[in-house]
Each structure stands twice: as structure tokens, then as C-alpha cells.
Amino acid sequence: xxxxxxxxxxxxxxxxxxxxxxxxxxxxxxxxxxxxxxxxxxxxxxxxxxxxxxxxxxxxxxxxxxxxxxxxxxxxxxxxxxxxxxxxxxxxxxxxxxxxxxxxxxxxxxxxx
Amino acid sequence: xxxxxxxxxxxxxxxxxxxxxxxxxxxxxxxxxxxxxxxxxxxxxxxxxxxxxxxxxxxxxxxxxxxxxxxxxxxxxxxxxxxxxxxxxxxxxxxxxxxxxxxxxxxxxxxxxx
Numbered sequence: 517x518x519x520x521x522x523x524x525x526x527x528x529x530x531x532x533x534x535x536x537x538x539x540x541x542x543x544x545x546x547x548x549x550x551x552x553x554x555x556x557x558x559x560x561x562x563x564x565x566x567x568x569x570x571x572x573x574x575x576x577x578x579x580x581x582x583x584x585x586x587x588x589x590x591x592x593x594x595x596x597x598x599x600x601x602x603x604x605x606x607x608x609x610x611x612x613x614x615x616x617x618x619x620x621x622x623x624x625x626x627x628x629x
Numbered sequence: 630x631x632x633x634x635x636x637x638x639x640x641x642x643x644x645x646x647x648x649x650x651x652x653x654x655x656x657x658x659x660x661x662x663x664x665x666x667x668x669x670x671x672x673x674x675x676x677x678x679x680x681x682x683x684x685x686x687x688x689x690x691x692x693x694x695x696x697x698x699x700x701x702x703x704x705x706x707x708x709x710x711x712x713x714x715x716x717x718x719x720x721x722x723x724x725x726x727x728x729x730x731x732x733x734x735x736x737x738x739x740x741x742x743x
Contacts, residue, residue, distance in 0.1 A: 610730040
């Protein structure tokens with residue numbers, strides 16, 4: 517079965533600074549990879565996804581992620597964070613012919629002024 | 630289009646009481662899912678329905694039952710609530726014409742069991 521590890525439980529970043537959230541997955545074949553964001557009291561919103569092709573994917577809200585097969589990673593980045601980026605971020609992995617996803621435990625991002 | 634809707638938004642139960650959480654989607658998706666979210670544990674799959682007429686256990690099914698009423702609706706039932714079932718419950722759907730693994734989430738139901 518596939519699994520996801522998000523090593524950082526909580527990250528604090530200054531407004532305007534860059535942000536990188538780590539995600540490592542365990543899966544033998546080419547995975548389907550996702551990043552979701554959850555604002556306080558809200559449901560999950562898809563930021564971006566990787567299925568195949570270009571390993572650098574662009575998402576909404578200025579986020580991007582890079583798939584590195586050799587490192588089994590799919591790290592999320594944003595060059596300059598805004599206060600509205602304070603939220604919890606979840607990495608998820610799926611596989612072809614299987615509709616289920618496995619989620620990481622999440623990383624909470626705090627943005628300080 | 631409303632997307633994925635869940636009712637109720639909040640619920641407080643006493644131990645031993647029963648209740649049903651409702652989920653409906655207007656996205657014409659085949660697959661539907663129920664998750665629970667607890668601090669530090671991410672989302673854990675309770676039950677899912679790959680298509681109308683089928684349901685399967687996920688990672689944490691004990692204490693729950695589900696019904697896939699039709700293509701649009703997927704309900705989660707707690708027959709005898711326990712404090713360990715205090716959580717936020719999310720319904721999700723998947724199965725559009727492309728990116729079928731991508732899941733779309735409802736706003737959640739916050740459940741407290743006293």
C-alpha cells in the first residue's frame with residue numbers, strides 16, 4: 517500500500533519569505549500526487565496535482581511542486597507567502613486504477629507579519 | 630452547482646446515541662468517500678463507494694456503517710456513538726471524465742460525542 521510522510525508538523529514563515537513544504541511517498545510504481553490546502557474551519561481545496569509529464573507542476577495561488585522520483589518526493593513551494601497562506605497543507609498519493617488516496621498527517625503553516 | 634454538500638455542519642451527541650451524516654454531490658461522480666480528520670493524523674478513510682451499489686471498508690471502519698443511496702448520495706451512520714468518534718468528518722467524491730483520482734471535498738461535519 518502507498519503511504520505519505522510530511523516530516524514537518526508546523527512551519528512558521530514571515531510574510532514575503534519563501535516557503536517549502538516537504539512530502540515523501542512510498543509507492544512502487546508511478547504515483548498520482550496531490551497537494552491540498554485546508555483553511556481553518558473549511559474543507560480541503562486542491563492546490564495542484566501530478567500524474568505524468570513535466571515534473572514541475574504549477575497550481576493555484578502561486579504554488580508549485582516538483583516531483584523527484586529518485587528521492588520519492590513531491591515538495592511544495594511558494595516564492596513569497598501572503599498572510600492568507602496560513603493554513604494546513606496535506607500531501608496525498610494515489611495510484612492508477614484505484615480511486616483511493618492516502619494522506620499525510622499535514623503541515624500547519626503560520627505566517628507572521 | 631453546489632459541488633459536495635454535507636449535513637449537518639455541527640452535531641453534539643451523547644454516548645450511545647445514533648445519527649446519520651448525509652453527503653450529496655451534483656458532480657456526476659462515480660466514487661464517494663467518508664474520512665475522519667483528527668489532529669496530527671491527517672485524513673483517514675472510513676468507507677468508500679467506488680460506484681453506485683458498492684461499498685467497501687477503508688482504514689478505520691469500526692463503529693460505522695454506510696449506504697450508497699443512489700449516485701448522488703452517500704450516508705455515514707453511527708449506530709452507538711462513542712467519545713472516540715469525536716472528530717471532523719469529510720465526504721469526498723471522485724470520478725470525473727479526467728483526473729479521476731482527484732477528490733473533491735465537502736465542508737465537513739464537526740461531531741462531538743459526550
